[in-house]
Amino acid sequence: MLDFGTITTTIDQYLHSVMPTQAALIVECILVALCAVLAYVMLAIVMIFMERKVCAAFQCRLGPMRVGFWGLLQVFADVFKMLIKEIISIDRSDKVLYNLAPYLVVMSSVLTFSCLPFAQGLQVLDFNIGVFFIMAASSFGVLGILLAGWSSNNKYSMIGAVRSGAQMISYELSIGLCILVIVVLSGTMQISELVEAQRDGWFIFKGHIPAFTAFIIYLIAGNAETNRAPFDLPEAESELTAGFHTEYSGMHFGFFYVAEFMNLFIVAGIASTLFLGGWAPLHIAGFGAFNAIMDYIPGSVWFLGKTFFVIWLLMWVRWTFPRMRIDQVVSLEWKYLLPIGLVNLLIMTICVVCGWTF
Amino acid sequence: MEQKFTYIGKIADTIKSLATGLSVTMKEFFTPKVTEQYPENRKTLKISDRHRAMLYMPLDEEGNNRCIACGLCQSNCPNGTITIKTRTVVDQETGKSKKVLEEYIYDLGSCMYCQLCVNVCPKDAIAFNNCFENAVFDRNKLIIKLNK
Known part of the structure; x- marks a missing residue:
């Protein structure tokens, strides 16, 4: 299988041979940032298109069909519209925080995005506490949402932001417990090692019942983290107009919109990395020929395929269930998901200690 | 529970x-x-037969209609959409005078498709059809003479 590590090492050595170390480092940083942001935006566009088409299919519609063949250019048209719109400033809003908030949200999701392993060696950040870093980086996105609600000088924004705070901080716990289950099973926090350990079998099969339970709880909590229905209380169109981003226009609104979709991609990407083997192909022990064929499919295809499958699962849930009340959201987390997650972690620990995993 | x-x-x-x-x-x-992709699917488009798009007068082969010029449709129309012009003819055999339809004028622009005229007609001389593409560039083209 192709290792992207060799390509990046070649580029690194070439840059070091033609310029001093400092300059090479700066050029590499710019190249990586450019690629990461480009991939971020392209994936966001793909996901917005996918959301509209999948939503339409679940509602027995066709979705956008007019702009370009099969509506393919619709999202590009929307992006251009967003780019040429005016960014208005709100009377008596907190100007600094108001303008800072969308960047905080985008920053947190780009930081988390750079931890995803797209293929072997194709990963921006990879170090020994990778999973820990993902949790830390993804949880300061809520700060941007709280600031957006606070600085907008709007009651709807404020209510949306407060709800989002209550919701996201609660569900962070469940996500943490689900990730801990996998850390217990694999014994490592480094993302590349996590994927490497799944080459002979994905964790959802290796960890059987506790891993599967953790996967389900992760999907529920991840859905809540991304503020999507049935957990879309911070936005709640019918109650709060648009929740925390009511007062935002133009590209500032665009940042919230893109970050929301990319958070969905990140949640799905982490789910596929931790439970479904990341870029590791599907291997079944004993079927040598089958495994060899699976090896021919590139790792990035595996990763994106699994991620988009998980995204599709989340969209299925989003377009099926109605919105919950805030007390239902909080009681689901604290009375059900958290105790189940804790018991699940205990079961996984017992399984690992007794050697009951594959 | x-x-x-x-x-x-x-x-x-x-x-x-x-x-x-x-x-x-x-x-x-x-x-x-x-989803119906309207302008593209005009050939295969299926509009319900019960859809009320336009008033018309069913005619037989010679172009005769069943209207007896009683004026019930005109007086029942809430919007004054229908105007009936009649003339009186004298029957040669009996010598009785009789009202006959001259012009049945229907203003599509003010019709609200309530179907009162069709319901009230004693001879079923008028009905609604489902030809819904009624957009024109001139208001006067909406005033239609239904009989021949």
Whole structure:
């Protein structure tokens, strides 16, 4: 299988041979940032298109069909519209925080995005506490949402932001417990090692019942983290107009919109990395020929395929269930998901200690 | 309902009902889509026969209609959409005078498709059809003479 590590090492050595170390480092940083942001935006566009088409299919519609063949250019048209719109400033809003908030949200999701392993060696950040870093980086996105609600000088924004705070901080716990289950099973926090350990079998099969339970709880909590229905209380169109981003226009609104979709991609990407083997192909022990064929499919295809499958699962849930009340959201987390997650972690620990995993 | 379930029973019941909902949307995902792509599908477009788009007067082969010029449709129309012009002819055999339809004028622009005229007609001389593409560039083209 192709290792992207060799390509990046070649580029690194070439840059070091033609310029001093400092300059090479700066050029590499710019190249990586450019690629990461480009991939971020392209994936966001793909996901917005996918959301509209999948939503339409679940509602027995066709979705956008007019702009370009099969509506393919619709999202590009929307992006251009967003780019040429005016960014208005709100009377008596907190100007600094108001303008800072969308960047905080985008920053947190780009930081988390750079931890995803797209293929072997194709990963921006990879170090020994990778999973820990993902949790830390993804949880300061809520700060941007709280600031957006606070600085907008709007009651709807404020209510949306407060709800989002209550919701996201609660569900962070469940996500943490689900990730801990996998850390217990694999014994490592480094993302590349996590994927490497799944080459002979994905964790959802290796960890059987506790891993599967953790996967389900992760999907529920991840859905809540991304503020999507049935957990879309911070936005709640019918109650709060648009929740925390009511007062935002133009590209500032665009940042919230893109970050929301990319958070969905990140949640799905982490789910596929931790439970479904990341870029590791599907291997079944004993079927040598089958495994060899699976090896021919590139790792990035595996990763994106699994991620988009998980995204599709989340969209299925989003377009099926109605919105919950805030007390239902909080009681689901604290009375059900958290105790189940804790018991699940205990079961996984017992399984690992007794050697009951594959 | 709340008292019926234990903690575990409630979770099991929830999973069951959530699965029911998911299976419903899953079926919807694969059913043929209902969206009509209008200008492209004009050839195959199917409009319901009961759709009221325009008043018309059913004519036989010689172009005769069943209208007896009683004026009920005109007087029942809430918007004054229908105007009937009549003339009086004298029957040669009996010598009685009789009202005959001269012009049946229908103003599509002020019709609200209530179907009162069709319901009130004693001879079923008028009906609604489903030819819905009625847009024109001139208001005067909406005033239509229905009889020949």
